[in-house]
Amino acid sequence: MTQTPSRPLLSLTPVTPTTTNRHGSRSRMTCFFRCGNACDHAEPNRTDNGHIQDEITKAVQRRSVLKGAAVGTGAFVVGTGAASGGLSAAAVQPARATSGDLATSPFKAVAPNKRDAVTVAEGFTTSVVMRWGDRVVAGAPAFDAAKQTPEAARQQFGYNCDYVGVLPTGRDEAVMVVNHEYTDENLMFPADTYTPAQIKAIAMSNHGMSVVEIRRGVVPGDWRAETNLRKAKLNRRLHIETEFKIVGPAAGDERLMTIDDPSGRSARGTLNNCAGGSTPWGTVLSGEENFNQYFDKSGALDARYTAQYARYGITGTGKGWSEVDSRFDLTLDPHEPHRFGWIVEVDPMSPTSTPRKHTMLGRFKHEGANIVIAKNGKAVAYMGDDERGDYIYRFVSAEKFDPARTAKARRHNLTLLTKGTLSVAKFSGDGSEDGEYDGTGQWLPLCTDTTSYVEGMSVADVLIFTRLAADKVGPTKMDRPEDVEPNLVNGKVYAALTNNSNRGKPELPVDEANPLASSMVRASPGAPLTSASGNRNGYVLEMTPVGGHAASRFTWDLLLVCGDPAAAETYFGGVDKATVSPISCPDNVTFDNEGQLWISTDGNVLGSNDGIFRVPTQGPLRGQVRQFVTMPRGAEACGPLIYDKNRSLFFAVQHPGEIDGATFENQASTWPHTDDFPRPSVVVAYRRR
Template sequence: MTTAPTRPNIPITPVNRHGSRSRMTCLFRCGNACDHPEPNLTDNGHIQQEITRALARRSVLKGAAVGSGALVVGGAAATASGGLAAAAVEPARAVAGDLATSVFSPVRPNKRDSVTVAEGFTHSVVMRWGDRVLPGAPVFDAYKQTAAAASMQFGYNCDYVGILPLGRDKALLIVNHEYTDENLMFPADTYTPAEIKAIAMVNHGMSVVTIKRGLVPGDWQQVTNLRNAPHNRRLHIGTPFAIVGPAAGDDRLKTVADPTGRAALGTLNNCAGGTTPWGTVLSGEENFNQYFDKSGDLDARYTAQYARYGITGVGKGWSEVDPRFDLTTDPHEPHRFGWIVEVDPTDPKSTPRKQTMLGRFKHEGANIVIARSGHAVAYMGDDERGDYIYRFVSADKFDPAKTVKARRHNLTLLTKGTLSVAKFVGDGAGDGSYDGTGSWIPLCTDTTSYVEGMSVADVLIFTRLAADKMGPTKMDRPEDVEPNPVNGKVYAALTNNSNRGKPELPVDEANPIASSMVRASLGAPLTAASGNRNGYVLEWTPAGGEHTAAMFTWDLLLVCGDPAAAETYFGGVDKSTVSPISCPDNVSFDSEGQLWISTDGNVLGSNDGIFRVPVSGPLRGQVRQFVTMPRGAEACGPLITDRNRSLFFAVQHPGEIDGATFEKQASTWPHTDDFPRPSVCVAYKRR
């Protein structure tokens, strides 16, 4: 049987291979996805006319950047930290207003082992890995972990953060637990390999936790008296999920344990998500391919399908604990992952559901907007180099009534409708902007497939292969995709793509950067690296402002990186006034419609962080860093709530730096123990 080692010996190297991620993060989080051949072997999006226009446009942008006051690489105006130009550094000023309206001095790039928020604000840790969620859960002890205890405690590596009000002074905190790092979690020579696997398996999933207001406006704390927290819940690898929608019951979803194809156990590698207008939470199953082993040959019926999803049979050894993770004996089990799952946090006895109508791929998440027509529209990204952006439009309309009947109806909205994939075309206008038009290509409805040779179930179970046939645009790791509730536009974080510009991924107008400026460490000079290393933020406007429209216009709001780099672009604002930003991952909005961005994999030498960006007016595109993460951590979330008084965010994989082990930690954040504990935080105005 081929398995990954329990405590792999990962060598320390001076330069990370992909972004600033450590080798540990690459291995544990996504199974070294970027080291494998690109799964998408089509030539979709490779239009020579667009390539030529993009290269010309890049030259125009370069000239415009210098003319707008951009820093010059190696020039006297460049700062060692990659921050704002010296002339643009603002003195500390009093914070006026809430998170949406306050004026704050940006947090400087740094490598501190702490959460650092803008002056005038502070933060609290709300929940940590191992904190008690359910009655009967023991107090966390790193030396006495068990799978049974972990099933009642807050899971590892929190990602998506959602909040649902629960009366006036309480709320439900809903959090994804994406993956585990056995090197940092377990003391050596304390657990058997089987115990480590079983505990790690349960630390995946989701948590629902009751929180209450703190003494300071904007602060929130966990409810520690669990008798007062009946909604608390842990969803993990043993939690029953219903498979619903058109593909439910298909033979390829049937397994030894579930001959119906309608009842899956567990959810894996949950990344981003969203809260629906009917009060449920959607969570995306992302890098699920890395969890399956093989004890022999793989099923030849699925050679192409496995390859397109990156399923190789080199997993985490989980089949030694649970035989359903052996592809040789249970080849359909991976088909039961890679979905959007829907959870009702207000009903702890409800069965969460895997929504097959939203397609199967490496979902970053899904976010819902109710169109003017009344239909529910979900936007989704497939987080892989060269993969696509998707949209779902419900067949039925949302019922806004506050009745049991209306909610029962709304809970069916994601089971019927139309799934489409996006194509982007540049305008070639030579106006100094990356922009153009786009269209939604239908893949299927719940009753009809538009992909030749594929049934509805084929399209939904193997969505990547269906989309490949329809000519959409290959994108640079489309992650979080969210509609802006204020201006009606949609924003997508395109994190990076180190292969952009290679023959298999030539540039186009929507993905224009083939060489980026990066830093080896904080204070080091900018140097050139191949590919799109810093990412983009894509903005599009549905035709007529209607989210169900077949067409849209688009532009790149941000070409991320250091303002000293000529290739960067910040909505047209003076680049001497912006913070450097690299590798956007998740996006959110405050009540003013401003964009909040969290980053993952900063290649500019600093820790990752969260940034506020106006999307309209004279400051459109002015990136301002609000908070930085501890050493080795990425920023997840973020979520602005409580009338703009609270910024919730997750600190994922603190201390995940090459060479770190439980005995030799690179971080101890949040500094409550001598090892790091991934946690959810809330930032708010200092009293």
């Protein structure tokens, strides 16, 4: 590699070093590299959809007061203790077993902190499963930060892992599938080592997904990557050059045809993969999220797509990738962004299979997709569009799931996401004075694989420009709907609504499903609470299907109004606030075998590092949030997954050390402390023997 002295990396990007975070614990670096400073721009959704008009009244404000008062004046006394990790004795949940079962084992909640470490509840420990740069396929070179190449990156574990899926392949073996969402060039590359073009090419190849075989360790609950890569036949890296097949009703549409693929049926690479889910037929779904930020322009943009580009936040100001690959130049190839923003399906059991992009599930900033089989046998996928003021979606397959364990059944099941009905959610408040945020909802159909229900739009129009189609049918604008997952124990569906600093402004008035125009925040653990505009701490929404997952109606309530228990606006399922941990900015969710909710956070505005929390969803402790683990400095928690009969909690530590002003030579974190620079990694937590 030619080594040309490079200017300081921060000068490659419009990021100003500062010690003041933009959004809670989220640094300016994270905002730029992860989503292209999306919050600096007006919401792409400029419609007046979705305001529950009967609740844009003083009644909504009164409910905030009622929720704070309902727990008694003691909430303000004990809440301060909770904010510093001092929960009362009542916070320790009763347990039926202590065999390492994460669902039933009691634990003392982890105190909010700013340590550069993964801090897990007492009695438990953690192991690093895979780190950025670790070898994935046989023949891959050992990682060397000073000798990175695109070719090496495509054989190594990518950067900034997010979703983690684990599928069993034997009693003590499994295959792990991980997303690599984005890169931070400031932290990845030593100065005076790479040219700007080399940096871009290597960063491009660090996106995508990794499939890695893992084996159980000596201690039950512990898992390690298979070290004999010649034996790990399922291992593979999906990257910017990997071929993906485009399937579903929009495949072959003119707007998916590019210079690279004039058929409109094949795409290269997958970008900004965030959350995901495992299917009942043994594949993994991955959501392409902030894909809009990767495209540049060398001249004028195609006037045919002015409205479409605007609705997706595509401006032509990207990451400079077009200098390395011309397909990222919108002026030259205006259709290339239409090939991203899909749900990707990967078959980890077939390393030679071609992964697919599903047009039937719509195109938007997918956080992920999660499947449940409805009582009528159809596959139902729940999805969130992670943008301020965007929507929650659902897909119901046309055909039924075949539970037989035969090759024929699996071939059938692999077609389930190509035909069916795509809908978007509309929420209505109950209009009562009961002190609850709840109501009813309905799924508004957008299209089937053969019929559009949106006036003036064809099926392909709806699927390629799903946001514009949804705008026309009047769904409810939500506060950054991220992970949306069905709970297989209680039959309900849970959505993480991360935050929305603009909620309460004229363009986004409060309603019963999005009730807060201001929230309380902290500068650091134990610091005074101060008021900030908008919904800063987020919610967890609970939806109950009426008539089953494939039916058109549901009821809903806010299980959690997140924040510090000392703040009047917070609500934790009705449980005593003295027994809860502070929680801010829910992002991803998962469930254990008892049906308890596990929540990871991203962007904590309560002054602490992000973490993962356990929350009962039913019974007398419903809503009792308890922190199980905290992340290192600058990191968010991603992809929580309870596995192995509740003995293992897998999660990803994303962007450790991503703190303003940090560079490769001046790191803010060295986690996992194997090098003098941070390495995003997948971790497993389990009971210490």
